[in-house]
Amino acid sequence: MTAFTLSEEETQVQATARAFLRDFVDNTYLNEQEESPTGFEASRWGRMRDLGWSSVHLPARVGGADGTLVDAALITRECGRAAYASPLLQTLRSATVLDAIAADKTYDDVLAGIVGGAIATLVAPPDRTVMAESVADGFALSGPPVVVEWLAQAEWVVLVLPTVERGWLGAVVTADSFGERAVDVPSIDNERMVRLDLDGMVLPSEAVRTTDLSAEDAAYALARADLLRASAMVGGAQDVVERSATYALERHQFGQPLGKFQAVRHHLARMVIAADGAQLLCDDALNRALPGAQETAVARAALFAAGRSYMDVVLTAAQVHGGVGTTVEHVLHHHFRRAKAMQLRSGRRSSRLRELHQGLVVRREAVEGSLW
Amino acid sequence: MKTVLGPDQRSFLAELRSYLDGLDPELVESTRAENIADPMQPREHGRRFLRQLAADGWLGVSWPTEYGGQGRTEIEHWLFAEELYSRRLPNGLLTLNVIGPTLMLTGTEEQKADYLPRIINGELVFAIGYSEPDAGSDLASLRTRAVRDGDEYVVNGQKLWTTGGHVATHYWLAARTGKQEDRHRGVSLFIVPMDAPGITVTPIVTQGGERTTSVYLDDVRIPASQRIGEENEGWAAIVCALNFERMFFHNEPRWELEQLADWAREQGLLEGESADAYALQERMGEHAVDVEICRLFALRGASMLADGKVPVAEASANKIWWGELRQRICNTGLDLIGEEGAIAHGSPYAPAHGHLEHGLQSSPVWRFGGGTNEIQLDMIANQGLGMPR
Numbered sequence: 031m032t033a034f035t036l037s038e039e040e041t042q043v044q045a046t047a048r049a050f051l052r053d054f055v056d057n058t059y060l061n062e063q064e065e066s067p068t069g070f071e072a073s074r075w076g077r078m079r080d081l082g083w084s085s086v087h088l089p090a091r092v093g094g095a096d097g098t099l100v101d102a103a104l105i106t107r108e109c110g111r112a113a114y115a116s117p118l119l120q121t122l123r124s125a126t127v128l129d130a131i132a133a134d135k136t137y138d139d140v141l142a143g144i145v146g147g148a149i150a151t152l153v154a155p156p157d158r159t160v161m162a163e164s165v166a167d168g169f170a171l172s173g174p175p176v177v178v179e180w181l182a183q184a185e186w187v188v189l190v191l192p193t194v195e196r197g198w199l200g201a202v203v204t205a206d207s208f209g210e211r212a213v214d215v216p217s218i219d220n221e222r223m224v225r226l227d228l229d230g231m232v233l234p235s236e237a238v239r240t241t242d243l244s245a246e247d248a249a250y251a252l253a254r255a256d257l258l259r260a261s262a263m264v265g266g267a268q269d270v271v272e273r274s275a276t277y278a279l280e281r282h283q284f285g286q287p288l289g290k291f292q293a294v295r296h297h298l299a300r301m302v303i304a305a306d307g308a309q310l311l312c313d314d315a316l317n318r319a320l321p322g323a324q325e326t327a328v329a330r331a332a333l334f335a336a337g338r339s340y341m342d343v344v345l346t347a348a349q350v351h352g353g354v355g356t357t358v359e360h361v362l363h364h365h366f367r368r369a370k371a372m373q374l375r376s377g378r379r380s381s382r383l384r385e386l387h388q389g390l391v392v393r394r395e396a397v398e399g400s401l402w
Numbered sequence: 403m404k405t406v407l408g409p410d411q412r413s414f415l416a417e418l419r420s421y422l423d424g425l426d427p428e429l430v431e432s433t434r435a436e437n438i439a440d441p442m443q444p445r446e447h448g449r450r451f452l453r454q455l456a457a458d459g460w461l462g463v464s465w466p467t468e469y470g471g472q473g474r475t476e477i478e479h480w481l482f483a484e485e486l487y488s489r490r491l492p493n494g495l496l497t498l499n500v501i502g503p504t505l506m507l508t509g510t511e512e513q514k515a516d517y518l519p520r521i522i523n524g525e526l527v528f529a530i531g532y533s534e535p536d537a538g539s540d541l542a543s544l545r546t547r548a549v550r551d552g553d554e555y556v557v558n559g560q561k562l563w564t565t566g567g568h569v570a571t572h573y574w575l576a577a578r579t580g581k582q583e584d585r586h587r588g589v590s591l592f593i594v595p596m597d598a599p600g601i602t603v604t605p606i607v608t609q610g611g612e613r614t615t616s617v618y619l620d621d622v623r624i625p626a627s628q629r630i631g632e633e634n635e636g637w638a639a640i641v642c643a644l645n646f647e648r649m650f651f652h653n654e655p656r657w658e659l660e661q662l663a664d665w666a667r668e669q670g671l672l673e674g675e676s677a678d679a680y681a682l683q684e685r686m687g688e689h690a691v692d693v694e695i696c697r698l699f700a701l702r703g704a705s706m707l708a709d710g711k712v713p714v715a716e717a718s719a720n721k722i723w724w725g726e727l728r729q730r731i732c733n734t735g736l737d738l739i740g741e742e743g744a745i746a747h748g749s750p751y752a753p754a755h756g757h758l759e760h761g762l763q764s765s766p767v768w769r770f771g772g773g774t775n776e777i778q779l780d781m782i783a784n785q786g787l788g789m790p791r
Contacts, residue, residue, distance in 0.1 A: 035403040100403055275787040289789035292780065298789065299782035303719050310698035311691070317403045331691045383687035384680065390690035391663055392673055 035313045036104075043086075043101050047108035050081065055112045057361040063115065064220040068183065070116040079147035084121045088129060092138050093145035099126065099254060100316045103261035110262030111269040113364035115220040117149040117180040119262055123255035124150035124188040130251035130321065131190070131200045136239050140186055140202050150186040151205075153178050153226065154252055156377025160228055163194040168235045169201075171228040179375070181205060181212055181224040189233065190248060193241070198248035200240030201233050219371035220364055246324065253329035254319050256376065257312065260329075263336035263372050264312045267305040267343045270365050274298060274347045288350065297350055301343045308332075308339035327389030334382050337373030344369040406477060406705055414474070415481050421460060422489065429454065434490050438757070440612045441492070443566035444527060448492045456524035461494055464707075465502065469514070470522045480652075480704035484697070487653035496566075497521055497528045499650045501574055504643040508631050517593070529570035529596065531561040531617060532640065539774050541576070541640070542586035546619060548577035555579070555592065555629070557600075557622040567603045567615030570596045574643075575619075580634045591636030594624045610764030647772045648717035649703040651724035655731055656693045658761055662686065662735040665754040671738075682738050689734075692727050699723050715786030718778035725768030725775065732761035 087102040088094025128137040160173035217223040278289035315332035318325040355362040433451040464479035465471020486493035537544040546559025580588020600622035666672040699720040703713040736743035747756025783789040
């Protein structure tokens with residue numbers, strides 16, 4: 031249905047990204063990459079770097095394009111739409127967080143590296159399960175293992191963690207710092223993952239570049255980064271709705287297209303409502319997520335809605351498509367797996383909802399920040 | 403992204419709030435109580451309230467200045483509606499928000515000159531006469547007949563679910579002028595004063611306490627000048643009016659969620675750490691997300707109207723989301739309260755001020771009024787996705 035929020039330049043960013051991906055991404059390609067040793071093509075990564083995708087929203091000071099979070103989110107939306115797996119989302123999330131928490135030029139070397147094509151990934155467990163505690167030579171970490179996308183392929187690993195004493199820390203280490211603590215694990219979707227056991231590890235002092243970051247600032251930096259994932263899920267949901275509608279017109283049973291059966295029509299209409307709701311909230315949150323705006327609650331709401339809607343639409347799409355949608359010959363199987371994996375990467379549903387309750391109902395953040 | 407709500411819109415809202423805050427508290431409180439009891443029809447206080455707004459130039463925010471409006475965009479009109487719904491005060495309902503705009507698009511110059519000034523003055527209240535005992539969702543099968551007799555039509559039949567029929571000054575009436583088998587191509591639309599000879603209104607009381615009516619038409623004579631659009635071409639105006647109607651569902655779910663929050667605060671659950679508190683917080687967290695989505699479905703429709711487009715599938719999505727969410731908040735809110743939730747509204751002991759229980763009883767109409775949600779889903783499939791009919 032009608033989108034009403036994009037400017038002309040943004041529409042152009044979206045169209046360019048879509049055309050680029052359409053040129054080579056289809057189900058066969060996605061299957062090949064998923065089975066390949068690295069999970070993505072370095073040559074495509076180079077091309078995306080040349081297009082400025084991983085630095086579109088970074089300041090010109092480090093070589094970025096000085097764009098906005100919206101520009102970055104439109105690129106992740108198109109990747110989500112194509113079900114395209116690559117280290118881009120993690121790199122963009124890492125860059126977004128570093129840019130937000132940097133005092134002056136704290137992370138300029140890393141950001142400049144990202145502009146130059148370095149892959150980065152972010153360790154910031156959504157359920158705050160890993161804690162840091164100040165020790166003589168740095169910060170000791172404790173907590174259960176976490177899973178991190180694309181760590182094995184990354185050059186930099188960004189950590190944003192709460193400390194026992196006070197505030198949050200920001201740190202950057204090279205990806206080879208973890209040794210046997212990082213173990214490749216299969217992901218349910220086509221992204222790559224490691225299981226990372228940080229318990230007992232000491233982050234050396236020189237790696238920890240930000241300390242005493244307030245919980246509010248850390249939360250907002252992460253919420254902005256997570257909007258990029260929300261946008262990817264919105265793109266995925268949109269593609270699933272469109273494919274399902276196309277299929278309902280093409281597939282005939284009982285002498286008529288599926289789209290003539292009211293039960294199917296109602297499924298499709300519910301999918302439209304789910305995808306539209308997620309998109310509207312994601313766009314609203316992106317609009318409001320200016321640096322320093324502290325619009326954490328609405329950004330978190332957008333992340334929740336995007337995960338919920340993406341899952342809702344893939345479940346119904348599988349029903350509309352029947353058997354064909356479950357085969358590895360159909361791109362729907364990538365969306366199906368990606369929807370759940372991406373939703374789970376936001377952490378536990380109950381924790382997210384209680385957080386939303388705190389932000390939206392108790393603290394009325396969306397109300398204070400906007401209208402009601 | 404394009405800024406939908408800029409400084410102009412925010413200062414408009416501030417101005418509106420300051421105006422509403424300055425109104426006579428007695429007028430506001432009595433209007434609010436009346437509106438909460440039965441929001442679908444402005445009665446004694448609601449009429450007084452709307453006339454006050456009209457006198458102060460606050461009705462018809464997006465109406466063109468030539469019709470006495472403020473000439474602002476649909477975005478300001480949306481803000482106006484949201485703010486009044488947020489305060490549970492009437493905002494002109496169907497008369498101002500549906501009949502007026504439809505008349506602007508489909509009425510003759512004489513009709514516009516006759517009705518629009520009186521609508522924007524708060525003088526007129528319209529009731530809508532579409533449904534009949536045998537024509538509900540299948541409105542095109544309606545049987546109330548209007549027969550041409552010189553310069554007049556003579557109307558006979560029965561209408562059902564005419565909400566506000568007993569307080570309305572005028573009737574927005576769909577009647578058959580063509581053949582029954584012509585269905586929607588044989589329907590014309592008329593305006594007739596509610597006190598015209600031959601009109602009898604009988605009350606229907608619903609479970610939530612809201613009133614609606616049956617309207618009997620017995621040789622009612624309507625001048626041909628009061629026909630909206632050409633003979634047998636009333637359907638376009640009906641569709642137009644229904645699309646406006648489906649965009650005027652707004653901020654009530656937020657208000658209902660706040661009633662639940664009041665109760666949870668009293669119980670120590672709003673920020674508690676117990677299992678019950680966690681259960682409540684999870685439920686309310688999801689409702690709060692859905693309330694924000696509700697705001698944005700309405701804003702999308704307003705933005706389209708501001709761009710000169712008429713939302714169709716978008717209006718259907720808005721109406722479905724709004725009604726289902728409100729019902730869900732009332733129903734699951736009572737689940738969180740437990741046995742005390744069975745205390746009826748009106749009792750000082752009713753939790754959440756009795757609003758969730760009252761809302762739940764009122765809620766069926768939210769899902770079928772203004773076109774059933776099932777028909778809305780079909781419209782999204784047709785208009786939004788291009789499915790075959």
